Amino acid sequence: MRSCDVIVIGSGIGGLTAAALLARYGKRVIVCESHTIPGGAAHSFRRRGFEFDSGPSFYCGLTSAESLNPVKQVFDVLGESLEAVPYDPFGHYHFPEASFGVYGNAERYRQEIAKITPQGAKEFKRFEERLLPLYDAMKGIPTLALRADWQVIPVLVGRYLPSLLKMLPHLLLVQASVGNVMDATVQDPWVRRLIDLECFLLSGLKAHGTIAPEVAFMLGERSHASVEYPVGGSGAIVKALVRGLERWGGQLLLGCHVEQILVNSGKVFGVQLTNGEILKAPIVISNASIWDTYTKLLHPDDLPPSYRKVALDTPVVDSFMHLHLGIRAEGLENLTGHHVVVHDASNDITVAGNTCMISIPSVWDATLAPEGHHVVHAYTLEPYAGWERNAEYEQKKREKAQTLYRALERIIPDIRERVVLELIGTPLTHAYYLRRYRGSYGPAIEARKGMFPGCHTPIRGLYRVGDSTMPGIGVPAVAASGILCANTLL
Ligand SMILES: Cc1cc2nc3c(=O)[nH]c(=O)nc-3n(C[C@H](O)[C@H](O)[C@H](O)COP(=O)(O)OP(=O)(O)OC[C@H]3O[C@@H](n4cnc5c(N)ncnc54)[C@H](O)[C@@H]3O)c2cc1C
Incomplete structure (x- = not known):
């Protein structure tokens, strides 16, 4: 039976930050990641020579000494850094009546x-x-x-x-x-x-x-x-954190799904993996979402019922439709990398499909696509409810992706003729690859109506990090959650 000082469940940016810092400060740390690629929502994946960001692509202050970005502060402590390409305007917003540069x-x-x-x-x-x-x-x-x-x-x-x-x-x-x-x-x-x-x-x-x-x-x-955009894509941020973790003696286990957090008399003592193996540690940090941690990873009796109910009642932001494309690039020399398209001004911007986000990071880092091509990621909010892998799934998926194609046509009118590789992701894809409850973007905790919870739980030795803890959603925020948790333990 393996044992260590700290087990981290999940290699999202929050989990990796906490793990790498604790390793840096001398703890024996093991990170168990269910997926075969680390990084959670921030992981990159490769298909036919195209390197895709699965989620985030908008970053500030990854390299600057002036930066307040917690990711940069963690790199400094770990002795890591990355190369990034600065750019401005950082995007274009396209409303029905006008497009303009956002600087x-x-x-x-x-x-x-x-x-x-x-x-x-x-x-x-x-x-x-x-x-x-x-x-x-x-x-x-x-x-x-x-x-x-x-x-x-x-x-x-x-x-x-x-x-x-x-x-x-x-x-x-x-x-x-x-x-x-x-x-x-x-x-x-x-x-x-x-x-x-x-x-x-x-x-x-x-x-x-x-x-x-x-x-x-x-x-x-x-x-x-x-x-700035990290050379190598969002995966470069993940790689730097993994390098930092391993340099300081921490271990990352990929394809290692945690089935259960083990608790005895209100105190954590390890985790059980899907293959039945038990890893022992007096401290376990869950980077899984609040809903996944409290339903899938713990027995209902492990938590006080009222606490569990309040936690599980946390409101949820919708999931996503994703369109990942490889496209031919000829004639697109003046293309810029970030766009937001609002289709219909009479509809609220939060209505699913109305606001579409587009990222074309190969305009900053040409190595992300084969020569003469660009890599495109377009996404929009989409409710999880109603999605099932049934006979209509493929048809529904194609129909729902049309709003993303129409958004892309505002930027590249002949986009459909340029496509050499197309991957459409639904809320089910998002939930499956990111192991996230209802494929959600995160908790919908409104200012004035509540606060993101901290890293503590009612179970001794069990802590949480990531976007369902303070300070909230986004790469800098979850890195901050990892820092807060690691510092609390030291
Ligand atoms: C489409 C999209 C675009 C975004 N764009 C931006 C952006 O431009 N800029 C920005 O700053 N932020 C952006 N974000 C938000 C940001 O990416 C996330 O808030 C952040 O990456 C979440 O990190 P996390 O630490 O909470 O963990 P997650 O990314 O949720 O990772 C959790 C990890 O835990 C693993 N896991 C779960 N359960 C288990 C288990 N039982 N056993 C083992 N492993 C498990 C999962 O596989 C996953 O790898 C975006 C998010 C999305 C989805």
Whole structure:
């Protein structure tokens, strides 16, 4: 029977961050990953010479010394780094009435908004000015210094008092909805929809559901630390974390599905794998979602019933339709890499299929596609309910992918004639490959209505990391959750 100090279930960015840091600080760590490729939502996969991102492709501050990105801070501790390509504009938003460039450079972005609504651009400036001081205050307190229990207080007071004092005037903003900031600063309906869209892309919720620090961080990072794409794709971030884990003696087991977290008298003592093997450790960290951890990995009796009920009642963001394409690239020399298409202005941006995200990362890193080709990932929200692998599945899948093709036609009108490789993913694909409950993007915890839970659980020795813990969804956020958990254990 193998044993170690810490078992991490899952190699998402949250799990890998916690595991690599704990290995770096001398713990014997084993990561059990169910899939044969590490990285969870952030993994890359290869088909016929095309390297696809399965999920994220938008990053800030992966390499800059100025960056607040927790991923960069973790790389520094592990002695790892990666190459990345900076770019600006970082995307184009295509509304039915107009397309425009979205720039990291704040002044340039406002100029683009002013072309559509001069008054709106002024109001957007007021919105930024209200949020950016919060980002400036955050700058002084590295995520690496934080932990998820009361012991954070002496650390902050002892080492970061000036930054804490800078934060004081903005304390009310820390848990506030950014919708309140929008209400106080922006009346222009076009800019209000723009802010709603930016929030939706970030958290899966519009402005009133998104917390202010999340948006402050996004606005600050994209203008100060630069928008960049990792050479080698999102998988390069995962590879760097795995290198860091292994360099410090940690172990990653792929194709290693955990069936059960083993608990005795309210205390964890290991995990049981699908092949029946038991791995023993006094600490287990689950990177599986809150719903997967509390239903599939624990026995119902392991948790107090009221706690379990509240946890499982956490609202869920929808899943996705994905379209991964390999396309011929001739004549597309001026193509840019990120696009968001809103099809119908009379429909809410959150309606499934109405807002489509597009990423063409081979414009930054040509090695991701065979010569003369581009690699494309388009996706949109899609409810999990109603999907079944029945006789109609293939037909439904093709029909649902049409909204993504129509979005792509806004950018590449003859896209359908260019396709050399097509992979369509449904909520069932997403749930299967990412081992995620209902293939969800994550918890839909609205600002003002609740908070993401911390890394602790009622079971001694059992902790959680990832996008159903504080601070929430997104690569920087889940890396932060890994840091908070690792620091809490040290
Ligand atoms: C389509 C899409 C686009 C996105 N775009 C961006 C973006 O541009 N920028 C950004 O910052 N964020 C983006 N995100 C969000 C970001 O990718 C996620 O929030 C983040 O990667 C989730 O990481 P995590 O640590 O929670 O773990 P996950 O990625 O959920 O990984 C959990 C891991 O645990 C494993 N696992 C689960 N159960 C078991 C078990 N029983 N045994 C063993 N292993 C198990 C799974 O296989 C998986 O590998 C995007 C997400 C999606 C889906």
